[in-house]
Amino acid sequence: MNELPDTIQVLHVDDEPDFADMTATFLEREDERFVIETATSASAGAAQLEQNRFDCVISDYDMPSQNGIEFLKSVREQYPELPFILFTGKGSEEVASDAISAGVTDYLQKEGGTDQYTVLANRITNAVEHQRTREHVERSEQRLREIVDSLPHLLYVLDENGNYLLVNEALAAFHDSTVEDIEGSNIAEVLDGSAAAQFQQFIGETLETGTTKRAPEVEVSDPDGETHVFEPRLQPYEFGDVDDRAVLGIAADVTERKTYERRLATLNETTPELMAAETRTEVAEIGVEAAADVLGLEANGIHLYDEQSGLVPVAQTDAGHDLVGDPPTFTGEDSIAWRVYEQGEPLAIEDVHDHPDIHNPNSPVRSELILPLGEAGVLIASSPTAATFDDEDSVLVEILASNITAALEQVERTAEIRAREAELERQNERLEEFASVVSHDLRNPLQVAQGRLELLKEDCETEQVAPIERALDRMDVLIEDILTLAREGVRVNEMEDVALGEVCDACWQHVETGEATLEITTDKTIQADRSRLQQLIENLVRNAVEHGGDATTVTVGDLDSGFYIADDGRGIPADERESVFDAGYSTADDGTGFGLSIVKQVADAHGWTIRLTESETGGARFEITGTEQA
Incomplete structure (x- = not known):
């Protein structure tokens, strides 16, 4: 059969x-779409139907061997929807009644004249177009049903009374039922009371607003009693020719996602506990309990690296001990755990008995999940069942392993910090002792020498007095700088907002600057220990004036992350700039060599960085960066 839509294949028996x-001939003249095939008996017509496809059958009633009604019944057995027109010259109410009972599409009596062919052509056209329309609708409905049933989510149409007008296979399968059984039933017959009441409320709200509604999560139990969490979404829907108001809904089963989110949230709650642990063993014990309680990895343990022994077992759950007994210490002897530790990549093994590097061939363990803990060790989860661990387990345990690693690293850092603090405390004690010695054993003789010098000046006039006085003054400054270095060290006291310009003005008043000039081009406010910052600025100003002379101009300006202090003096050679902050370094004959060392210590105490470079005028420029702007 030619299946072009503008062709109508007709069999006339x-x-x-x-x-x-x-x-x-007349029919083909009436409508050029007609293609007519003829048969002279019912049996010949049946043979034609088996060989070709037709859109319509026209049959006479009074025929030998098999009449038109009998032929119609045989056609209906094989082609129940095929249009069949009984076109007969022997008509009666009885024949018409029998034809209708047998499923005839139309009934037409033969008459004289040619008008009957126009009527017959119209009857054929109407019957074929009606059948084609119905087939198109059925195909569309079938495609729609296939699409609906292919959806993984639960899809349904409910009328305003909560009756199911349409459901898909996913919904029927969830309830361990069939589409036919659920369609036509009420939500109260399918869902429990709470869920049914919620859905009835959602239906009313959706129809009332006339808009799509994303409903709150609903808990629904499956036939096994397991609770699932669904996220429903409903919208008003016109269901075919049904006048009742209805909603189209789709519900996604988010149970696994919600379970994952809950496990992840609970897992994150263990992070503060891990980070608060003070020892590696304590971290390991918290880690194995979290893996068991939160992730369901009941049999697990943590091995931490020891330089002398290898990967030593530190913590293990009771279930882990029941499964594997006392865990071994892993070394580099081709063990799986050691390889994971060295390579730093997690490994999931579906069946350890199939792995060439199994540690114990007689072990009851079948599947394992091994995760590296940085350079600290490994976390091992075990199961007596093969292929136990899925992708979700792997993701969550990797998060836990990351948290355990961070906690172990913090323990190490804390131990190092405490060791450094203890060493600094010992150094401070020694420095304090040194400062006391300097203060007592040097200042006392110095004060005696200064007193005797005053007596000498009263008793006689000599040119030797001035050099002695200058030497004693220099010793006094030197002792003061040494005491500052020893007592202040790298400590800062309370930090506060300090206006840089104001503190520079104050420092300028405290330093002997002669005819030198101060230019401040910053209005920045920074966080600093005011007294230590003054110490830094005074020493830099004093250094600029002492080396540049009374005509020096000192400039204080902004940097992106700090400030600078520059002068227009003779500067410092590039090959000496790395040494200027060393204690004792000085280019002045009467300098102590401690001023810039103190500046460096003040900057370090604040966490700042100081760098010496050349100013625009060729002088020295000290750049202090890393300050925190208030």
Whole structure:
């Protein structure tokens, strides 16, 4: 059969060949879409139907061997929807009644004249177009049903009374039922009371607003009693020719996602506990309990690296001990755990008995999940069942392993910090002792020498007095700088907002600057220990004036992350700039060499960085960066 939509294939069965041919001629003239095939008996017509596909059958009633009604019944057995028109010259109410009972599409009596062919053509056209429309609708409904049933989510149409007008296979399968059984039932017959009441409320709200509604999560139990969490979404829907108001809904099963989110949230709650642990063993014990309680990895343990022994077992759950007994210490002897530790990549083994590097061939362990803990060790989860661990387990345990690693690293850092603090405390004690010695054993003789010098000046006039006085003054400054270095060290006291310009003005007043000039081009406010910052600025100003002379101009300006202090003096050679902050370094004959060392210590105490470079005028420029702006 030609299946083009503008072609109508017709089979005309009549025991009078001439009449059948004439009918075909008139029909083809009435509608050029008609293609007429003829048969002179019911059996010949049946044979034609088996060989070709037709859009419509026209049959006479009074034929030998098998009449039109009998032929119609045989056609209906194989082609129940095929349009069939009984076109007969022997008509009666009885024949018409029998034809209708047998499923005839139309009934038409033969008459004289040619108008009957126009009527017949119209009847054929109407019957075929009606059938084609119905087939198109059925195909569309079938495609829609296939699409609906292919959806993984639960899809349904409910009328305003909560009756299911349409459901898909996913919904029926969830309830361990069939589409046919659920369609036509009420939500109260399918869902428990709470869920049914919620859905009835959602239906009312959706129809009332006339808009799509994303409903709150609903808990629904499956036939096994397991609770699932669904996220429903409903919208008003026109369901075919049904006048009742209805909603189209789709519900996604988010149970696994919600379970994952809960486990992840609980896992994150263990992070503060891990980070608060003070020892590696304490971290390991918290880690194995979290893996068991939160992730369900009941049999697990943590091995931490020891330089002398290898990967030593530190913590293990009771279930882990029941499964593997006392865990071994892993070394580099081709063990799986050691390889994971060295390579730093997690490994999931579906069946350890199939692995060439199994540690114990007689072990009851079948599947394992091994995760590195940085350079600290490994976490091992075990199961007596093969292929136990899924992707979700792997993701969550990797998060836990990351948290355990961070906690172990913090323990190490804390231990190092405490060791450094203890060493600094010992150094401070020694420095304090040194400062006391300097203060007592040097200042006392110095004060005696200064007193005697005053007496000498009263008793006689000599040119030797001035050099002695200058030497004693220099010793006094030197002792003061040494005491500052020893007592202040790298400590800062309370930090506060300090206006840089104001503190520079104050420092300028405290330093002997002669005819030198101060230019402040910053209005920045920074966080600093005011007294230590003054110490830094005074020493830099004093250094600029002492080396540049009374005509020096000192400039204080902004940097992106700090400030600078520059002068227009003779500067410092590039090959000496790395040494200027060393204690004792000085280019002045009467300098102590401690001023810039103190500046460096003040900067370090604040966490700042100081760098010496050349100013625009060729002088020295000290750049202090890393300050925190208030």
